[in-house]
């Protein structure tokens with residue numbers, strides 16, 4: 161019954177651990193800073209500072225070398241205060257702090273700032289704690305257009321999904337876009353793209369149609385089973401996670417998927433055409449790692465498990481799934 165409700169069937173279950181292992185890079189003394197991934201989160205506003213922090217710090221805890229956050233001026237000092245590891249750019253502004261006559265110049269300045277960095281990023285996570293202010297979302301649309309011109313992959317989550325659901329052109333036909341909707345976000349996407357309601361009895365087919373309808377973006381539908389599709393196949397990751405549904409777990413996922421998509425693209429560059437697209441592989445790896453970390457956090461903290469507890473278990477969980485080969489690291 162469980163699998164029927166989530167739309168997953170046993171045949172869709174994928175060997176997620178093998179995929180994660182196949183894309184996780186080795187640690188070698190010859191590598192320099194940046195080669196294991198440079199990630200940027202676009203999110204963080206007056207209300208939400210936790211979400212972009214969770215996303216960006218998760219990317220580092222998994223093994224990315226650099227993690228940036230592009231957020232509003234109000235959110236930046238708070239996010240910097242959570243962690244000295246993050247590089248925080250206070251460039252976005254919400255309507256309440258901007259005069260109408262200044263909007264054009266501020267918008268141009270936002271793009272100018274982002275342009276300085278764009279080519280250096282391996283993946284963007286757009287939306288954790290972004291909020292829904294129309295002026296801010298307009299600036300973020302421009303950032304997305306620039307990312308697309310530069311062929312930078314984008315993981316779109318939270319309020320980023322609110323934005324793209326209302327402006328599908330931003331991602332339509334872009335194979336390097338990954339959408340990670342939760343139950344509400346998925347419902348809004350289905351309504352907008354397929355113009356019907358979510359139908360869990362035929363969930364797999366509907367997910368395929370949605371991915372096709374958007375035009376080749378990869379969708380990770382979060383739930384009891386995480387279902388992943390780019391319009392060609394549907395894969396499921398259903399390993400046991402945690403029964404706690406505290407807010408912020410989706411934010412960990414957005415940062416994790418951003419790292420794994422970068423790694424999957426690197427692995428594909430080295431090994432040639434993989435059997436699965438790098439965006440699909442990145443979603444599968446992010447999903448299985450989050451579930452493992454959530455299960456460890458729940459073992460220790462039970463009902464009081466919080467997102468920060470899960471983040472603390474990311475490193476151990478990745479080590480269990482894909483141990484670092486010490487001799488390789490030591491150069492023996």
Ligand SMILES: NC(=O)C1=CN([C@@H]2O[C@H](COP(=O)(O)OP(=O)(O)OC[C@H]3O[C@@H](n4cnc5c(N)ncnc54)[C@H](O)[C@@H]3O)[C@@H](O)[C@H]2O)[C@@H](O)CC1
Nearest residue numbers: 208209210211287288289290291318319344345407408411
């Ligand atoms: N600690 C944090 O800072 C966290 C922040 N989060 C952020 O919270 C934001 C919302 O994510 P959710 O998963 O809660 O989103 P949901 O789409 O699940 O909705 C959350 C709430 O917003 C309301 N809502 C729906 N449409 C709205 C609109 N047009 N304007 C205002 N409110 C509306 C819904 O009724 C619902 O109660 C995202 O930016 C997300 O990243 C979450 O990730 C949880 C943790």
Ligand SMILES: Nc1ncnc2c1ncn2[C@@H]1O[C@H](COP(=O)(O)OP(=O)(O)OP(=O)(O)O)[C@@H](O)[C@H]1O
Nearest residue numbers: 342343382383384386401406407408409410411413
């Ligand atoms: N019913 C469930 N059973 C097991 N795991 C679940 C369930 N629902 C969600 N998850 C897991 O939790 C992760 C986060 O999903 P969730 O739906 O809570 O995201 P979200 O609402 O975007 O979170 P956030 O609060 O960060 O915005 C998913 O990747 C999934 O693995």
Ligand SMILES: [Mg+2]
Nearest residue numbers: 318342410411
């Ligand atoms: Mg979310």
